[in-house]
Amino acid sequence: MEDLExxxxxxxxxxxxxxxLKAMGHPLRWKILCTLGDKEMSVGEIVEKIGTxxxxxxxxxxxxxxxxxxVSRKEGNRIYYRVRNEALLALIDNMRSVLCEANLxxxxxx
Numbered sequence: 001m002e003d004l005e006x007x008x009x010x011x012x013x014x015x016x017x018x019x020x021l022k023a024m025g026h027p028l029r030w031k032i033l034c035t036l037g038d039k040e041m042s043v044g045e046i047v048e049k050i051g052t053x054x055x056x057x058x059x060x061x062x063x064x065x066x067x068x069x070x071v072s073r074k075e076g077n078r079i080y081y082r083v084r085n086e087a088l089l090a091l092i093d094n095m096r097s098v099l100c101e102a103n104l105x106x107x108x109x110x
Contacts, residue, residue: 020068
C-alpha cells in the first residue's frame with residue numbers, strides 16, 4: 001500500500017465517491033433515499049410512497065445499487081432495498097440536515 005499525505009486520496013476513491021454523489025444528487029433518487037431511511041422496503045412499497053411508475057423507480061434503484069449505495073435481496077417475486085450501511089445512513093441524514101431549505105438561510109446565527 002502506498003503512503004499518502006493526509007489530504008490525498010487514491011484516484012479510484014475520488015472517482016467512486018464523485019459517481020456515488022452524482023447518483024444521490026438526482027431528485028428522484030434523493031427522494032428514494034429519504035423514503036427508505038433506515039428501513040428495508042420492496043419496490044412496490046417505494047413506488048406507492050414516491051408516486052411514480054414502477055419502471056421509473058426500478059431504473060433509479062438500479063442506479064443506486066450499481067453505485068453501491070443500496071443493497072437488494074430477493075424474497076419470492078419481490079425485491080427489497082435498503083441503504084448499504086450505517087455510514088451511508090449517517091451521510092444521508094447529515095446531508096438532509098445541512099442542505100434542507102431551513103439550514104441554507106445565510107442570515108441564521110452561526
